[in-house]
Each structure stands twice: as structure tokens, then as C-alpha cells.
Amino acid sequence: MKNHWVSFQDYPFGKKRPDLIKTLTGKSWDDITLTAVLNGAVTDQDIRISPDTLLLQAKIAELAGRKRLADNFRRAAELCHVPDDKVMEIYNALRPFRRTREELEAMADELERDYAVLNANLVREAAAAYEKRGFLKNPPPAA
Amino acid sequence: MKKRSKRYEFFETLEVNKDTFLHEIPEIGLLTTQSPSDPRPSLKIVDGRVVEMDGKPLEDFDLIDRFIADYSLDLEIAEEAMALGSLEFARRIVDINVPRSEIVKYAGGMTPAKIVEVVSHLNPVEMMMAVQKMRTRRTPANQAHVCNKKDDPALLAAEAATAALVGFAELETTIGVSRHAFSNALGILIGSQIGRPGTLTQCSCEEALELSIGMRGFTTYAETLSVYGTEKVFQDGDDLPWSKMFLGSAYLSRGLKNRFTSGSGSEVLMGGGEGKSMQYLEARCLALVRGSGTQGVQNGGIDCTPINSALPGGQLSVMAENLIAMLWDLECASGNDTPWSGSPTREVAHMLPWIVTGTDFIHSGFGATTASDNMFSGSGFNIENLDEEIALQRDFKIDCGLKSVAEEEVIAVRSKAAKAMQTLCEVLDFPRYTDEQIEKVIYAHSSDDIDRDLNDNIRMSQEILKRHLTIVDVIKALAEAGETEIAETLLNMVKQRMAGDYLQTSGIYDHNLQCISAINDANDYAGPGSGYRVSEDRWAEIKGIRQAKSFDDFTASQRWDGASSVGLRLTLKEVGPASKGTGLDEVVVGISPAFAQDLNKTLAGLYVGDVLYELLAGIEEEGCVSRVVRIENSTDLGMIGLKAAKLSGSGIAIGLQSKGTTIIHQKDLPPLDNLELFPMGPLLTLETYRKIGRNASLYAKGQQPPTIPTIWGQSILQIRARAEPIVVMLQQIEEKNIHKDKDCAELEVKFIPLEENEK
Numbered sequence: 084m085k086n087h088w089v090s091f092q093d094y095p096f097g098k099k100r101p102d103l104i105k106t107l108t109g110k111s112w113d114d115i116t117l118t119a120v121l122n123g124a125v126t127d128q129d130i131r132i133s134p135d136t137l138l139l140q141a142k143i144a145e146l147a148g149r150k151r152l153a154d155n156f157r158r159a160a161e162l163c164h165v166p167d168d169k170v171m172e173i174y175n176a177l178r179p180f181r182r183t184r185e186e187l188e189a190m191a192d193e194l195e196r197d198y199a200v201l202n203a204n205l206v207r208e209a210a211a212a213y214e215k216r217g218f219l220k221n222p223p224p225a226a
Numbered sequence: 227m228k229k230r231s232k233r234y235e236f237f238e239t240l241e242v243n244k245d246t247f248l249h250e251i252p253e254i255g256l257l258t259t260q261s262p263s264d265p266r267p268s269l270k271i272v273d274g275r276v277v278e279m280d281g282k283p284l285e286d287f288d289l290i291d292r293f294i295a296d297y298s299l300d301l302e303i304a305e306e307a308m309a310l311g312s313l314e315f316a317r318r319i320v321d322i323n324v325p326r327s328e329i330v331k332y333a334g335g336m337t338p339a340k341i342v343e344v345v346s347h348l349n350p351v352e353m354m355m356a357v358q359k360m361r362t363r364r365t366p367a368n369q370a371h372v373c374n375k376k377d378d379p380a381l382l383a384a385e386a387a388t389a390a391l392v393g394f395a396e397l398e399t400t401i402g403v404s405r406h407a408f409s410n411a412l413g414i415l416i417g418s419q420i421g422r423p424g425t426l427t428q429c430s431c432e433e434a435l436e437l438s439i440g441m442r443g444f445t446t447y448a449e450t451l452s453v454y455g456t457e458k459v460f461q462d463g464d465d466l467p468w469s470k471m472f473l474g475s476a477y478l479s480r481g482l483k484n485r486f487t488s489g490s491g492s493e494v495l496m497g498g499g500e501g502k503s504m505q506y507l508e509a510r511c512l513a514l515v516r517g518s519g520t521q522g523v524q525n526g527g528i529d530c531t532p533i534n535s536a537l538p539g540g541q542l543s544v545m546a547e548n549l550i551a552m553l554w555d556l557e558c559a560s561g562n563d564t565p566w567s568g569s570p571t572r573e574v575a576h577m578l579p580w581i582v583t584g585t586d587f588i589h590s591g592f593g594a595t596t597a598s599d600n601m602f603s604g605s606g607f608n609i610e611n612l613d614e615e616i617a618l619q620r621d622f623k624i625d626c627g628l629k630s631v632a633e634e635e636v637i638a639v640r641s642k643a644a645k646a647m648q649t650l651c652e653v654l655d656f657p658r659y660t661d662e663q664i665e666k667v668i669y670a671h672s673s674d675d676i677d678r679d680l681n682d683n684i685r686m687s688q689e690i691l692k693r694h695l696t697i698v699d700v701i702k703a704l705a706e707a708g709e710t711e712i713a714e715t716l717l718n719m720v721k722q723r724m725a726g727d728y729l730q731t732s733g734i735y736d737h738n739l740q741c742i743s744a745i746n747d748a749n750d751y752a753g754p755g756s757g758y759r760v761s762e763d764r765w766a767e768i769k770g771i772r773q774a775k776s777f778d779d780f781t782a783s784q785r786w787d788g789a790s791s792v793g794l795r796l797t798l799k800e801v802g803p804a805s806k807g808t809g810l811d812e813v814v815v816g817i818s819p820a821f822a823q824d825l826n827k828t829l830a831g832l833y834v835g836d837v838l839y840e841l842l843a844g845i846e847e848e849g850c851v852s853r854v855v856r857i858e859n860s861t862d863l864g865m866i867g868l869k870a871a872k873l874s875g876s877g878i879a880i881g882l883q884s885k886g887t888t889i890i891h892q893k894d895l896p897p898l899d900n901l902e903l904f905p906m907g908p909l910l911t912l913e914t915y916r917k918i919g920r921n922a923s924l925y926a927k928g929q930q931p932p933t934i935p936t937i938w939g940q941s942i943l944q945i946r947a948r949a950e951p952i953v954v955m956l957q958q959i960e961e962k963n964i965h966k967d968k969d970c971a972e973l974e975v976k977f978i979p980l981e982e983n984e985k
Contacts, residue, residue, distance in 0.1 A: 097722055097725030129698075132724055152731065171438075
């Protein structure tokens with residue numbers, strides 16, 4: 084992970100350090116102009132927040148003593164490149180009685196393969212907790 | 227049937243007595259605090275792992291206990307924090323010498339039962355002191371609901387523009403029909419950025435739909451991620467702490483601010499209170515919010531506020547739950563939305579603590595439309611109350627984030643917003659608005675004033691969905707149609723999502739599109755002279771409500787123009803110093819210095835000429851002769867009456883001030899005594915003046931006149947409240963007309979019929 088040397092002096096980035104901001108597709112702050120939109124040079128993906136920016140915000144949250152919010156920013160950073168549908172799928176999978184322990188583990192493995200380690204851990208922790216309290220989907224009866 | 231007391235029969239008609247009041251039922255958790263089943267605070271940590279929390283061993287942990295133990299508690303400080311005396315810590319919370327950061331540090335190591343025990347030591351005033359210090363952002367703000375029952379996007383845009391202009395930092399819409407979600411979200415987004423760039427918006431609907439609207443760029447935040455304090459009720463809501471935690475990160479990953487929603491009473495309402503107090507379960511909810519890493523929460527009763535209002539200590543408990551959120555360093559949108567009571571007094575008492583202290587969002591949502599258009603099943607405060615809250619800011623020198631705006635300004639932004647939606651519908655080939663429909667939207671008070679076909683709204687939302695339109699398409703379409711300014715504004719907001727600054731705790735945008743949050747606007751309250759203070763500029767804005775009148779406004783509205791409602795123009799001609807009369811049948815009327823000069827209306831709104839006419843008519847009806855003098859050197863009613871009486875042949879006179887207050891005086895009485903006094907200028911009618919004239923005549927003839935009845939009652943007290951400040955103005959004008967070197971002037975009085983066109 085990149086080391087971000089930022090402090091409260093840089094915040095808010097949009098005002099003070101737009102040079103640090105790259106969008107999800109690598110566009111810079113100044114690339115996003117009305118002219119570019121009119122030319123069709125800006126898509127909806129081009130204006131999305133990037134993992135790096137979320138990690139900068141994580142750093143700021145951490146400096147403010149908000150460890151949990153910082154962790155949330157870090158999990159979010161991992162999810163930037165996860166497609167919308169997949170995000171919705173994971174959310175639904177974590178709702179009560181949706182998945183078996185094995186299905187959740189498989190989902191966690193897949194997340195880990197896609198470098199979403201923190202989210203993978205979260206899914207595994209959920210799976211363990213759900214199993215203990217009976218919130219998993221019952222596995223299909225053995226044939 | 228027992229004989230009824232009329233008093234108690236009357237009591238039954240009062241709004242407060244139509245409210246529901248319940249005795250507590252601890253067994254089902256119908257009580258605000260201190261249920262016999264609430265656990266005692268405890269925490270045991272072995273090898274860095276929680277093995278017992280709030281009296282429950284690890285093996286008995288439910289999902290919520292486990293989540294709190296694993297994610298919420300700061301284990302590094304927990305043992306020290308739990309060992310602190312709750313009363314001692316409560317005292318530190320209100321101690322201005324203990325910094326906020328220290329409170330946050332220890333509170334982070336406290337279990338739900340511990341934090342509940344801590345706040346149980348605070349009374350309402352201490353809670354207010356605590357909130358003043360503990361809320362995360364220094365500058366208070368406010369949030370509004372913007373909806374309409376027709377889900378009309380142009381009206382939503384116009385109303386959002388209005389609400390943003392007034393100063394609400396966040397606007398929240400919801401939908402009558404879920405198919406409208408996209409067009410509703412788009413409506414308030416466009417309107418909000420026209421009213422005030424930087425205003426944040428959300429569209430409250432089903433979780434998955436709401437996220438997808440956000441992903442398209444049509445919203446900037448979400449807050450209806452509900453959490454519950456028992457496993458059973460959480461599951462009934464078809465969610466679990468881990469799914470909610472993930473959803474929070476999902477929002478952040480798309481640059482969307484989010485906060486969770488809790489609020490005490492939901493568990494007992496859903497039959498799952500487990501015998502625990504509502505506040506204890508709410509503390510568990512807040513621990514979940516903290517553990518999930520979400521920056522903030524909306525709580526303070528919320529939908530279940532009416533349950534709190536039915537129970538003893540309900541208000542105190544709702545205050546406490548807001549405070550717990552702040553102790554755990556969460557942004558707090560502090561409720562004050564769901565109607566609390568049918569009694570206006572109870573309603574205002576409910577919000578008063580937080581409008582005085584300020585919170586991150588005082589209302590989470592104030593209805594910025596008519597109550598009838600508020601699709602969040604109403605708010606306790608709606609557009610009908612907006613001027614009241616703005617007046618309260620001025621009364622207490624407090625900041626609810628609002629400002630008074632002139633009618634022309636509102637019409638201007640509504641026009642811009644509605645026309646932008648009209649343009650957008652044209653260029654994106656949605657069902658169109660006619661110019662007449664847009665005109666109605668601009669000038670509407672509620673959705674009853676507009677008449678677009680509802681099916682057009684459904685078609686619009688479906689088109690957005692079907693064509694996969696995003697905010698980029700909208701910006702492009704507006705720019706291509708020549709709406710460059712609006713397109714730029716929307717693009718600027720999009721760029722804020724790229725930066726994510728407002729994802730930090732309590733992030734909002736100020737009037738200069740500057741993000742302020744608990745990072746760069748952290749609450750630094752440390753006693754008088756610190757923390758948020760109303761600045762000089764802001765005070766000028768708060769003071770300058772549109773209804774406030776200056777002395778010049780007043781002078782201009784009062785200048786004598788001979789107006790009459792009975793068709794007779796008074797002319798008064800000074801004919802030299804007044805002499806003493808000799809006729810025993812003479813009644814003198816003494817008028818005040820500015821009468822029919824710089825003052826032309828009484829406090830009751832009567833033209834002074836008409837009042838004088840009635841007095842003289844009354845005097846002459848009873849057979850006396852009238853004469854009018856102006857007292858040049860006194861504005862005091864007693865002196866005016868007495869001076870006139872000393873000039874009167876009968877020794878009887880009427881003193882009359884321009885504001886309408888009247889006295890019947892007699893020459894040998896002391897100035898402050900009188901025969902009859904009519905001090906309530908706002909209540910005197912022309913009929914009363916005629917009766918006063920008659921009575922003066924009867925005194926002159928040595929007879930005992932009848933009593934003139936005075937009207938009295940609640941509405942009259944209001945009239946008096948409104949009149950008293952005006953008296954100050956009128957008195958100033960009277961004083962300006964004083965001629966110290968003169969005494970009494972003899973006046974020649976004429977009443978000339980007005981021409982038709984003058985009436």
C-alpha cells in the first residue's frame with residue numbers, strides 16, 4: 084500500500100490538494116470539465132472516487148483518532164473496482180439465511196483473489212458468527 | 227352518570243389530553259430506562275479477547291454482542307474506561323476543563339450498559355451542556371424533507387431550491403410510488419444545486435434501490451441504513467450487522483456519504499424488546515454503528531418517537547440517546563422530525579434543547595413543504611413552522627442553519643429550478659412540461675396547486691432506468707441545451723464526490739462550497755467564549771428577517787393622508803392657543819401631538835379621523851357641545867386628559883392618543899386618576915369610541931353612565947403582545963411632534979365627504 088504523507092493541512096483535498104486526486108479511471112481533477120463532458124470525454128466511471136483517494140481519507144480519519152472510520156474507508160477502497168452488481172450480490176449474501184457457510188467462504192476467497200482482503204475477512208467473520216447463531220442458509224440435504 | 231365538572235370536561239377537549247400516555251410495562255421492554263432486566267455494566271478481557279460483556283459470558287453472545295465485542299469496543303482503553311466511576315465520568319462530560327477528546331477516548335472503551343449508566347446521572351440541562359461540547363462538528367446545521375404527494379419532479383426541484391436557499395445543508399426526499407425514485411432523486415438534486423451549490427441530497431427508499439440511485443450519481447448521501455438492538459428484530463428487518471456494515475462501505479466506495487438510522491422504541495414496537503429498556507437497546511444500536519465504522523447516525527426516537535412521548539422520562543431518554551451517539555464520536559442527525567405530540571407546547575419543548583445547543587443536524591428532517599406534501603408520514607415541523615424556527619434563531623441568538631429569504635428570491639430560484647427540469651425533459655425526451663404547468667410549479671404552495679399528469683412522472687423515472695442515464699448524461703444534456711451555469715454547478719458537485727472530503731465525520735458544504743466536517747471544523751467547545759459562536763455577519767443575517775420593520779418603514783406607513791373608512795376626511799386647523807370654555811354643556815377632546823399629523827392609524831388599525839368623528843358624534847348625541855384642542859407639550863394620556871378637562875366648561879374631557887388609547891378625565895382629579903380609562907388601544911372599535919363620547923356627555927350632565935364592556939380572552943392577549951412593540955414606535959413619533967414651548971392649541975375641525983375615487 085502506498086504511504087500517503089498527508090495531514091489536516093491538506094484537507095479538504097478538493098479545495099487544497101486537487102493535485103492528489105485521481106478518479107477511478109486515472110483522470111485528474113482538472114480533466115473533469117464541462118468541455119470534456121460535452122466532448123464525450125467523460126463517462127460515469129471517469130468521475131468515480133478512486134481507491135487512492137479513499138485511502139487518503141482513511142489517513143485523515145486515522146489522524147483524527149477515528150480508527151473504525153479509517154477501516155471503513157479502507158474496505159471501501161477495495162470495493163471501488165468491484166462492479167455494482169457484485170457489490171449488491173455480496174450485500175444480499177450477508178443478509179439472514181441467504182448463504183451456506185461454504186458459499187460465504189467461497190465468496191470470501193473470491194474477494195481475496197481480487198485483492199479485497201479486508202472485505203474477505205469481513206465475510207469470513209460474518210460466516211463464523213452466522214453459523215454460531217444459526218443465520219446461515221441450510222445446506223441442501225445430502226444426496 | 228356522575229355529575230361532571232365543567233373544568234374536567236374542558237380538559238378533555240385539549241390536544242395534550244388527546245395524546246397517549248402509558249404506564250410502563252417492564253416485562254415487554256415498554257419503558258425508557260432502567261428495566262429490571264437491563265444488565266449491569268461489566269467487561270472481562272482475556273488474551274485480548276472479550277469473554278464477558280454486560281453480565282453475559284462469551285458463549286451466550288448473540289450476533290449483536292459479538293459484533294460489539296469484535297468491532298465496537300476500543301479494547302486498549304476498555305478496562306480503564308470500565309473501571310471509571312460512572313458518576314465521575316458523567317461529571318467530566320459536563321466539565322469544561324476536560325477536553326472533548328478525552329471524553330471520546332474513554333467512552334470508546336465503554337459497553338452499552340456502561341454508557342447508559344453514565345448518562346443516567348445527567349439531567350436535561352447537563353445533557354444540553356454535554357451536547358454543546360460533544361457534538362462532532364462545531365457549526366450546527368439542519369436537514370429538510372422535500373417531497374410532494376404527486377412526486378412531481380419539477381415541483382421537487384422548485385421546493386429543493388427553496389429549501390437549499392433557506393439554508394438546509396441536507397435534503398432528503400422519499401417517494402409515494404417506488405417507480406418514481408429516479409425522477410424524485412434527480413428533481414431534488416437539480417433544485418438543491420440551484421438553491422445553494424453544495425447542498426447534499428438523498429432519496430430514501432429500499433436499500434438496494436437507494437444504492438443504485440446513488441451509483442448513478444443522483445444522490446450524494448444515504449441515511450436510512452436501519453439497525454436494531456436485538457438480534458430478533460434485526461433479522462425481522464431482513465438484515466444483520468455484517469450486511470449493514472458492508473453496505474456502509476459500499477456507499478463509501480461510490481463516494482457517497484452515509485449514516486445509519488436507529489432510534490429507541492423500534493424493538494418494543496416490533497414485539498422484540500426482550501424486557502430491556504428502550505435506551506439500553508438503543509445504546510446497543512449505537513455501538514453497532516460505531517463498530518461498523520460508519521461516520522454517523524440518525525437517532526433521537528425517529529419513527530418511534532411517539533412511543534417515547536407516551537412514557538415517563540421519554541424526552542429525557544431521547545436526549546440521552548442523541549448524547550450517547552456524540553460520546554461515541556458519531557455525527558448525529560438528532561431527530562426532531564416525527565411528530566411527538568398533538569400539543570404544540572409539547573412539540574416545541576421536544577426540539578427546544580437541541581435548537582439551543584445546536585447539533586450536527588437539528589432536525590433530521592424539517593418538512594420544507596406543506597405537511598400535506600410530506601411523504602415521510604409528516605414531520606412535527608413543516609413549512610408552516612419555518613418562519614417560527616427562523617424567528618427562534620433571532621429570539622435566542624442561536625444558529626439553526628437557516629435564514630429568512632425574500633419572496634422575490636424564492637420565486638427566482640424556483641423559476642430557475644422548474645425551468646431547468648422543463649429543459650431537461652425536452653432534451654432528454656421525457657414527457658414534457660408546458661409553460662403553464664411550470665408557471666404553476668413556480669408559484670405553488672403545495673402540490674394541490676399543480677396539475678401535471680402523474681403518469682408522466684412514472685414514464686420519466688422508467689426512461690432514466692431503461693436508458694441507464696447517469697448524472698453525466700444529465701449534465702451533458704443541460705449544457706447542450708444552453709443551461710451552462712446549472713451544468714457547471716452539477717459538475718462541481720460531482721467533483722466533490724471524486725474528492726470524498728464530505729465522507730469524513732459530519733461533512734457538509736458551507737455557503738462557499740467549502741467542505742466543513744469534524745476534521746476542519748471540529749467542535750472545540752471548552753466553556754464560554756469557545757466553540758461555535760454566532761459571528762457578526764451571521765447575526766446580521768439572523769436579525770434581518772424579512773418581517774422586521776425599521777423606524778423609517780413605520781413612519782412612512784403612518785404619515786397622515788386623510789384616509790377614512792367611513793368616507794369623511796378630517797381637517798384640523800390651528801386657530802391659536804386654546805382658551806378655557808364657559809358652557810356647562812361643553813366636553814373638550816384633547817388630542818396628542820402627532821394626531822393626524824405624523825400618525826394616522828390607531829393600534830386597532832382605525833383611521834384617527836374616524837375615531838375623532840365617533841367621539842364627537844357620541845358627545846353630541848347626548849346633547850353636549852364638543853371642542854377639540856391639541857395638547858402640544860405632552861404625550862402622556864393622563865396629562866392630555868387633565869389639561870383638556872381644565873379647559874372644558876363642564877370640567878369633563880376626553881383625552882385621546884394617536885394609538886387610540888382614551889381617557890375620560892375631570893378637571894379636579896390628579897393626573898393619574900380618571901373617570902374611565904380605555905388602555906387597550908388594539909381592542910377599541912369605532913362603536914366603542916361613540917360610547918365613550920356618550921359617556922363623557924353623561925358625566926358632564928352629572929349622570930351615571932353605563933359601563934362600556936371590554937372584550938377579553940386568549941386572542942386579545944396575542945393582540946396585546948403584538949401591539950406593545952408598535953407602541954414604542956408610535957410613542958417615538960408622538961415625542962417628535964412635541965412643542966415644549968407651546969401648551970394647548972385650539973383646533974377648527976371639519977369632516978369633508980371624500981369623493982368616490984378617494985375612498
